Amino acid sequence: MSSISPLIDNRRSPPVTAGPLSDRPAAQRMPMRQFEIAALMPGGAVEHRSVSAPAVPAIEEAATAFARGTLVPTPQGPVAVEDLLPGDRVTTDSGDVERLIWIGSTLFSRPRNRARAGMMRVMNDSVGDALPEPDLLVGPAARLVVRHPRLGPLLGRASVLVPLSDYADGDRFVPVTPHGPVQLYHLLLARHALLRLGGISLETYHPGSAIEALAQTGLRGAFMALFPNLDGPGAFGQVALSRTTRQSLERLIGS
DSSP states (O other), X not given: OTTTGGGOBOOOOOOOOOOSOTTHHHHHTSOEEEEEEEEEOTTSOEEEEEEEEXXXXXXXXXXXXXXXXXXXXXXXXXXXXXXXXXXXXXXXXTSOEEEXXXXXXXXXOSOSSTXXXXXXXXXXXXXXXXXXXXXXXXXXXXXXXXEOTTXXXXXXXXXXXXXXXGGOOSSSEXXXXXXXXXXXXXXXXXXXXXXXXXXXXXXXXXXXXXXXXXXXXXXXXXXXXXXXXXXXXXXXXXXXXXXXXXXXXXXXXXX
């Protein structure tokens, strides 16, 4: 079992307080990205802010999963992601109803670094059973639920989360470069969960182990400025499923 742990990220965000933005000088030395956020504050009000933060993947992931127009299941029926507001309730993959507490969005075009993941079109029938329906346009932060019977005995769960970008093949999972900026979104619920979008299961937002990397690079304060409704990284709670990469997953189930 000891050989499994390096392949899987199942850590909880450390229970620390955001504190003052003492790491702002580090952030100012980096390219910046503009984020539009809407947060459900502790008193119940919805607060909208425009926040500038470093354009690094660990921060950009907070707002770059779902393209404008993506239909999100709610108890009242599907709602376009851009029409949701904090306080709305959404229906998770398990059928539970959870409250939306934060929405992040940003304009996304081609990555500055070509080695970094960009947008992807998940083609109809790419995962079987004619799903997704219709084609699904996602950003670099989208993670897909992958199921395999060998995972159960190894991890206690038969499913893990894998970046959709790991499956880019130019056929079923097609990298796309938009002609102009596309508005991308991510959704934070009261607890990390899975949403069935276009018939396939994708995760809601959770920073996972990125919190540790941001602390090490002096960017944790700049990151937490995106979440005025949270009192620190510990408020993100536990991840719903373990995270890994396609390469690590294939090594694991092939071992």
